[in-house]
Every structure is written in C-alpha cells, then in structure tokens.
Amino acid sequence: MKSKSPGVNTICTHVGELLDEQHKGAISPLYMASSYAYEDVEVKRYPRYFNTPNQEGLSKKVAALEHCEAGLIFGSGMAAISHTMLAFLQKGDHVVVQKTIYGGAFNFMVEEFPKYGIAYDFTDGFSEDDFRTKIKPNTKVIYVETPSNPLMLITDLKMIVRLAKEFNLVSMIDNTFASPINQTPADFGIDIMIHSATKYMGGHSDICAGAVAASEENIQRIWNVGKNLGGSLSDQTVWLLERSMKTLGIRVKAQNRNAKKIAKWLDAHELVARVYYPGLKTHPDHDLAKKQMKGYTGMMSFELVPSVDPEKFMRTLKLIKQSMSLAGVESTILSPAKTSHALLTPQERERQGISDGLLRFSIGIEDKKDIIADLQQAFEAITRDQLQNSTV
Numbered sequence: 001m002k003s004k005s006p007g008v009n010t011i012c013t014h015v016g017e018l019l020d021e022q023h024k025g026a027i028s029p030l031y032m033a034s035s036y037a038y039e040d041v042e043v044k045r046y047p048r049y050f051n052t053p054n055q056e057g058l059s060k061k062v063a064a065l066e067h068c069e070a071g072l073i074f075g076s077g078m079a080a081i082s083h084t085m086l087a088f089l090q091k092g093d094h095v096v097v098q099k100t101i102y103g104g105a106f107n108f109m110v111e112e113f114p115k116y117g118i119a120y121d122f123t124d125g126f127s128e129d130d131f132r133t134k135i136k137p138n139t140k141v142i143y144v145e146t147p148s149n150p151l152m153l154i155t156d157l158k159m160i161v162r163l164a165k166e167f168n169l170v171s172m173i174d175n176t177f178a179s180p181i182n183q184t185p186a187d188f189g190i191d192i193m194i195h196s197a198t199k200y201m202g203g204h205s206d207i208c209a210g211a212v213a214a215s216e217e218n219i220q221r222i223w224n225v226g227k228n229l230g231g232s233l234s235d236q237t238v239w240l241l242e243r244s245m246k247t248l249g250i251r252v253k254a255q256n257r258n259a260k261k262i263a264k265w266l267d268a269h270e271l272v273a274r275v276y277y278p279g280l281k282t283h284p285d286h287d288l289a290k291k292q293m294k295g296y297t298g299m300m301s302f303e304l305v306p307s308v309d310p311e312k313f314m315r316t317l318k319l320i321k322q323s324m325s326l327a328g329v330e331s332t333i334l335s336p337a338k339t340s341h342a343l344l345t346p347q348e349r350e351r352q353g354i355s356d357g358l359l360r361f362s363i364g365i366e367d368k369k370d371i372i373a374d375l376q377q378a379f380e381a382i383t384r385d386q387l388q389n390s391t392v
C-alpha cells in the first residue's frame with residue numbers, strides 16, 4: 001500500500017516550518033519573544049511552556065519523523081529523559097530498566113529516584129525473561145535503549161510492547177543511537193520515544209538539545225510536569241536544530257552506508273579482534289536488527305588485538321578525531337573504558353563486555369575511502385613500530 005504521507009527527507013525539510021508572511025523568506029523566521037499577547041490562546045505562549053512558534057514548529061517535525069501525534073523539544077537529552085520519567089512515575093512506583101543504558105540516564109535513576117521514593121530494577125540481560133522477572137505489582141514503566149552503547153546490542157521492541165500490554169506498563173525508548181531515520185518504534189507500539197538531539201538530530205557537534213515524541217495524551221502529561229521543571233530549549237537553539245534536521249535523513253543514510261563498508265573492512269583486518277555492528281551478519285543481534293531497523297546507524301565498536309595499544313592507535317589517527325560525543329558529520333573515536341564507562345569498576349566493565357581495547361567509533365559523512373585510509377595508515381604505523389621494537 002502506498003502511503004500519502006510525505007517521505008522522510010520531505011518531513012526533515014518542511015514539516016513544522018513557519019511561514020514568513022511579512023517578507024516571504026524561504027525558511028522559518030526565528031521568533032525570540034519571551035512575551036506574547038494572551039487574549040486569543042488557551043495556554044499563553046511562553047518559552048518555558050514549550051509553545052513558542054519555533055518550539056511548536058520543530059515539535060511537529062519530530063512527531064512526524066517518529067510517526068507520532070505530538071512532540072516536545074527540551075534543553076538536553078537528559079531533560080527529555082528526566083521530565084518524561086517523572087511524568088509517569090511517582091512515590092511507590094517501580095520501573096524496569098534495560099541492563100545497559102546511557103550513563104547519564106543510569107546516574108539520574110540511581111541518584112535521584114530514591115529521593116522521590118521511586119524504585120527501579122535493571123535487567124540482567126536483553127531477553128524476555130530478563131525483563132519479565134523484574135516486573136512487580138507496582139511496576140509502571142519499562143525503559144529500553146536500542147541499539148545500546150557501546151556494544152550495539154538490540155532489544156526486541158515487539159517483545160517489550162507485548163510485556164507492556166500484558167502488565168499495563170508505559171513503554172519508553174531512548175532512540176538516540178538509531179535516530180528516527182533508522183528506527184520508528186511507534187510502529188511496533190512503543191509509547192514514548194526519547195532523543196538526545198545533541199547527537200544525530202543536531203548532527204554537527206554544536207547543539208545540546210533533547211526531544212520526545214508520543215501520543216497527544218502522553219505529551220500532555222509530560223508537558224504538565226515540564227512546565228514545572230522548566231527544561232525547555234531556547235528558541236535560538238530550536239531554530240538551529242530545525243536547520244540541522246533538514247539534512248537528518250541524508251546525513252544518517254550517508255553514515256549508514258559508510259559504516260557498513262567500514263565495519264566490513266575492520267572485521268577483515270588482522271589487528272582487529274572483533275567488530276560490533278548490527279549490520280554485520282556476525283553480530284549476534286543482526287537478524288533482530290534487520291527486522292526492526294531501517295538502517296544500522298553510523299555507530300559501531302571494535303576491539304583491537306591485545307598487542308595494539310588502543311591509546312596509541314587513536315593518537316596515530318589523523319582524520320578521525322578523539323572525541324567524547326558522537327553522531328556528528330565528522331568521524332570520531334573514543335575509549336569507553338577511559339571515558340563513558342571510566343567510573344565503573346574493572347569487574348563491572350568486564351561484566352558489560354567493555355574491554356580496555358574496545359573503541360567506540362562514530363562514523364561521519366566524509367568519503368569512506370578517506371576514513372579507511374586513515375585507519376590503514378594508523379595500523380601500518382603501529383605495525384612498523386612493533387617491528388622496530390622487536391628487532392632492537
């Protein structure tokens with residue numbers, strides 16, 4: 001069946017745009033007002049109420065991309081996560097959380113939930129039983145993040161929706177790594193989609209923002225909390241994010257294409273012990289990823305063989321920069337053991353499958369031959385050094 005709704009790139013470019021009726025400019029004007037006339041509207045326009053013209057416009061784009069009725073734009077991914085969680089959880093409630101989630105979300109739950117009397121359990125794994133055994137009579141929310149960081153493990157969205165229906169839970173997903181280009185969980189029945197727009201949606205490593213998409217009813221509930229907590233995004237940044245999102249589709253598809261080729265190249269390299277990329281047939285969750293994703297993202301991790309010093313390898317790269325964040329147009333790399341997962345004990349890192357030689361790789365939109373050439377020269381330089389050291 002052919003759908004009448006616009007294609008994804010048309011949504012990126014146009015949905016939610018504001019018309020410049022005064023001057024007929026081609027793009028959304030930026031309305032910086034923090035004060036508006038109030039006679040003709042039910043909720044007066046005010047930046048903290050998430051309803052300035054630019055905020056509302058961009059919410060529509062996010063909602064359309066996520067196949068949802070409504071959206072909200074936040075000051076950060078963590079604002080989106082915290083506001084959404086607190087909208088659906090109160091004293092005495094319990095939430096089941098997937099084993100590995102973004103570190104900031106983990107800290108939020110562990111450090112803040114006890115203050116509110118909200119209980120949580122992390123699953124031991126990704127299977128239906130892992131989730132099912134943690135559900136209690138007072139469980140209200142089931143929270144997942146797929147693909148996971150940094151091993152790109154996949155959670156079965158149909159299974160999560162089945163459990164949510166059986167136990168009457170609200171299902172939430174952190175959809176940051178996939179982006180709505182590669183995964184639209186609402187199609188499977190997930191209730192609430194959360195994004196760090198700092199990553200793919202922004203895509204240029206210059207914006208901190210968050211977004212949520214859901215039904216009108218659920219968005220209203222998040223809004224009720226949001227107006228009190230105050231985590232909305234400044235219109236200037238909303239406008240920049242709208243501009244960035246016009247190219248979300250073409251950026252992510254280019255990153256998908258690059259990543260698939262580069263994952264294969266790395267997988268075949270003798271100094272690489274293992275590649276974690278859901279687009280590879282050797283990935284344990286490849287079949288599941290194929291079922292529920294439209295593309296395999298630009299994110300991957302790989303493990304160097306023990307004889308290669310990961311720090312030295314990263315220092316030897318020229319085009320690919322060492323960088324904390326991800327999903328920009330530029331390729332970046334980091335060591336999870338030294339950065340995102342540095343606060344975990346070595347035992348806990350091992351339990352999560354994060355070795356010291358593991359590198360997380362965010363593929364950009366550069367020409368793939370140049371990315372591969374950079375990896376190649378780094379491997380060659382390291383091999384040369386090792387040969388020299390072994391002969392002295």
Ligand SMILES: *Cc1c(COP(=O)(O)O)cnc(C)c1O
Nearest residue numbers: 076077078102174176196198209
């Ligand atoms: C970065 C990130 C977040 C947090 O987003 P901020 O914009 O930094 O607050 C949440 N989830 C995932 C998967 C992330 O990568």
